[in-house]
Amino acid sequence: xxxxxxxxxxxxxxxxxxxxxxxxxxxxxxxxxxxxxxxxxxxxxxxxxxxxxxxxxxxxxxxxxxxxxxxxxxxxxxxxxxxxxxxxxxxxxxxxxxxxxxxxxxxxxxxxxxxxxxxxxxxxxxxxxxxxxxxxxxxxxxxxxxxxxxxxxxxxxxxxxxxxxxxxxxxxxxxxxxxxxxxxxxxxxxxxxxxxxxxxxxxxxxxxxxxxxxxxxxxxxxxxxxxxxxxxxxxxxxxxxxxxxxxxxxxxxxxxxxxxxxxxxxxxxxxxxxxxxxxxxxxxxxxxxxxxxxxxxxxxxxxxxxxxxxxxxxxxxxxxxxxxxxx
Amino acid sequence: xxxxxxxxxxxxxxxxxxxxxxxxxxxxxxxxxxxxxxxxxxxxxxxxxxxxxxxxxxxxxxxxxxxxxxxxxxxxxxxxxxxxxxxxxxxxxxxxxxxxxxxxxxxxxxxxxxxxxxxxxxxxxxxxxxxxxxxxxxxxxxxxxxxxxxxxxxxxxxxxxxxxxxxxxxxxxxxxxxxxxxxxxxxxxxxxxxxxxxxxxxxxxxxxxxxxxxxxxxxxxxxxxxxxxxxxxxxxxx
Numbered sequence: 001x002x003x004x005x006x007x008x009x010x011x012x013x014x015x016x017x018x019x020x021x022x023x024x025x026x027x028x029x030x031x032x033x034x035x036x037x038x039x040x041x042x043x044x045x046x047x048x049x050x051x052x053x054x055x056x057x058x059x060x061x062x063x064x065x066x067x068x069x070x071x072x073x074x075x076x077x078x079x080x081x082x083x084x085x086x087x088x089x090x091x092x093x094x095x096x097x098x099x100x101x102x103x104x105x106x107x108x109x110x111x112x113x114x115x116x117x118x119x120x121x122x123x124x125x126x127x128x129x130x131x132x133x134x135x136x137x138x139x140x141x142x143x144x145x146x147x148x149x150x151x152x153x154x155x156x157x158x159x160x161x162x163x164x165x166x167x168x169x170x171x172x173x174x175x176x177x178x179x180x181x182x183x184x185x186x187x188x189x190x191x192x193x194x195x196x197x198x199x200x201x202x203x204x205x206x207x208x209x210x211x212x213x214x215x216x217x218x219x220x221x222x223x224x225x226x227x228x229x230x231x232x233x234x235x236x237x238x239x240x241x242x243x244x245x246x247x248x249x250x251x252x253x254x255x256x257x258x259x260x261x262x263x264x265x266x267x268x269x270x271x272x273x274x275x276x277x278x279x280x281x282x283x284x285x286x287x288x289x290x291x292x293x294x295x296x297x298x299x300x301x302x303x304x305x306x307x308x309x310x311x312x313x314x315x316x317x318x319x320x321x322x323x324x325x326x327x
Numbered sequence: 328x329x330x331x332x333x334x335x336x337x338x339x340x341x342x343x344x345x346x347x348x349x350x351x352x353x354x355x356x357x358x359x360x361x362x363x364x365x366x367x368x369x370x371x372x373x374x375x376x377x378x379x380x381x382x383x384x385x386x387x388x389x390x391x392x393x394x395x396x397x398x399x400x401x402x403x404x405x406x407x408x409x410x411x412x413x414x415x416x417x418x419x420x421x422x423x424x425x426x427x428x429x430x431x432x433x434x435x436x437x438x439x440x441x442x443x444x445x446x447x448x449x450x451x452x453x454x455x456x457x458x459x460x461x462x463x464x465x466x467x468x469x470x471x472x473x474x475x476x477x478x479x480x481x482x483x484x485x486x487x488x489x490x491x492x493x494x495x496x497x498x499x500x501x502x503x504x505x506x507x508x509x510x511x512x513x514x515x516x517x518x519x520x521x522x523x524x525x526x527x528x529x530x531x532x533x534x535x536x537x538x539x540x541x542x543x544x545x546x547x548x549x550x551x552x553x554x555x556x557x558x559x560x561x562x563x564x565x
Binding site: 024025026027028029030031032128129135137138139140141192193194195198239240241242244246247264265266267271274275276277299300301302303304305306307310311 | 335336337338339340341343345348349350374375376377378379380381382383384386388389390393394463464465466467468469470472508509511526528529532533534538
């Protein structure tokens with residue numbers, strides 16, 4: 001007789017939800033894509049424990065303590081948090097073996113913001129419209145709400161011992177870690193012009209100023225503070241257009257909002273810029289107070305960046321560890 | 328064709344199309360032609376087609392197709408779709424939505440009546456006496472944008488949006504009316520509420536109403552609200 005493996009939620013401070021790479025094909029019904037805010041970190045967390053990129057992981061802003069009820073391989077990515085198995089500190093971005101009943105703790109350090117915990121076999125919970133990603137506002141996907149102490153999630157049964165030999169020396173390329181753990185300040189976000197740039201005219205305020213991530217940022221959007229784009233106030237509200245992750249909306253107050261994974265599917269504010277997909281992941285890692293700049297790239301360049309990003313999401317490129325990274 | 332619709336690439340994976348700048352049902356019809364024609368003809372090239380009120384977005388994988396090539400295909404589709412019979416691209420279904428108007432169900436009915444210079448009863452009669460077209464769905468799951476509202480009752484949206492609107496609420500914002508599929512924030516003037524379940528994430532599809540479909544509101548008494556509560560919009564027959 002075997003008991004289905006579980007992942008128990010022991011402690012949460014902040015926001016912890018189950019996410020995969022998102023819900024596709026339902027935006028025409030108003031359903032946001034959801035999924036990990038930093039998709040590349042989620043994909044690498046999975047790869048490090050031998051899972052396909054699309055498996056569900058736990059996303060945490062803040063601290064979390066999780067306990068697998070079976071032996072498991074676990075990896076924590078996204079930023080550079082401190083990670084413990086019981087009392088023993090282990091490195092993020094590195095797979096580690098977690099015996100049944102041991103507690104995995106993730107503690108933020110100020111480097112990065114959105115952390116991802118992957119467990120070998122992946123988290124199993126209710127799939128809605130092809131994804132287990134939790135959309136808290138809609139109350140659906142997985143538990144339909146943020147994780148709380150006492151919650152128990154399913155885990156696909158896998159043989160952790162066999163798996164461990166295959167992944168124990170796996171490491172992501174350093175650029176991937178540095179991307180979310182230690183981006184310079186201000187962080188440069190590459191953008192194309194947005195769908196309403198022709199109505200806004202001169203975008204030089206946005207393209208030459210520094211903006212600060214504000215505390216009013218969440219999974220729907222990161223609100224930035226800095227010089228206002230004056231043209232936005234005269235435009236007001238437009239007929240609602242489809243919107244997406246990375247769209248830089250400018251409401252009448254002129255302060256940009258970068259839409260994130262849980263954003264509304266249509267919106268009536270002018271869209272000035274569009275942050276390229278890999279850089280939306282990087283923005284996700286910037287906690288309130290961090291500063292950004294926008295740098296314009298061509299559409300062709302954006303297509304190249306998106307192509308490379310999508311390929312990496314599908315097949316995260318792991319290397320074999322030669323020496324330990326800095327911690 | 329350039330003077331006709333505006334096509335612009337964005338972000339390296341989106342082609343955005345503006346059909347026109349101002350809302351009109353003629354423009355919405357053009358957007359629907361292009362939407363359904365794109366679904367039929369371009370599904371091999373694009374991952375997802377999303378419809379705005381007077382615009383469309385096509386999401387593509389730049390590893391498979393580039394914007395320049397996609398735009399050529401869009402222009403080819405548009406060259407015939409613009410003249411096509413919409414009913415052949417999408418056969419509209421009609422949905423009846425029972426609504427309890429006014430009081431706690433529609434807290435802004437009085438302000439709409441005041442704006443219109445009409446009685447509340449007259450506003451209800453005007454609102455429920457035409458067949459609306461589903462313009463699109465969006466912003467939140469299952470919210471339906473419907474048009475076109477009689478200009479006599481086309482009151483503007485609220486200055487300050489509400490933080491929480493109960494699901495099923497029926498609102499007016501200028502020439503559009505709409506139904507909130509799930510509880511959400513919002514700025515439309517609420518004139519009533521349907522007891523039907525408009526959006527159920529566990530059904531497939533979660534809402535049966537598609538762009539181009541027809542919606543008719545049927546005023547019902549408050550006593551009906553609990554009796555019809557939870558009936559799925561696709562399974563209600565008046």
